Amino acid sequence: MSVESRQPPRTRAGRTTAGRRRLRHALTVAAIDLFLAQGYDATTVDEIAAAAGVGRRTFFRYFRSKEDAIFPDHEEVLRDIERSLATALPTQDPVAVACTAVGLVLEHYLADPDVSLKRFALTRSVPSLRDREVATVDRYQRVFARYLRERFQAAGDPAADLRASVAAAAVAAANNHVLRRWLRSGGKDDVHAAAKEAFQLVVDAFSPPVKPGGQTVVAVLEASAPVSEVVRQISAALRPAE
Structure with missing residues (x-):
């Protein structure tokens, strides 16, 4: 059955959180299917609404434009990252922490692989959608940079601003690399293994150095030495030099 001939019955807008989420998802699926079938520019909001079984006014209660329908949950994911x-x-x-947080983006794509793969095909062929995706990635990166800057400054890092900006870019780049590799594989790549490897590289490269601890003291004593002698020798070794 073609996209054009699919005419589901009119539905009422969701009255619960779950219902609204389902309706928003239905609008996204309808939009993506229509864009792939007849082109982004040729598809109207009215056609998207009709394919989802709702009216034009309902569409605009969920999205400001047909472009917004392609990226319906990024605001929610961004809030989850900030939290x-x-x-x-x-x-x-x-x-x-930043690498774990950006993993929420991966989980969002993995939660609905069919939509994610279709969206990937669209963003590769429609410049305006690709630009929108790039802008979204930039928002994630700025959130990470702000968090890392605050943490590095609190640790007294004199290069906190630079380190935070570069580290945030690396976090975003690692996530994009893993995600795009998974998308290009048609959803077959082991995304979790790839993410573990990529994020470990970022952690190894940008984590603050561990402050050196105190000296290691080795005491060599007779097995029969009394406890008081053990304590005396260890205390003497730990006593600061005068």
């Missing part, structure tokens, strides 16, 4: 960064412990490696 993940905000709740990270101060003792955690900030670069590792």
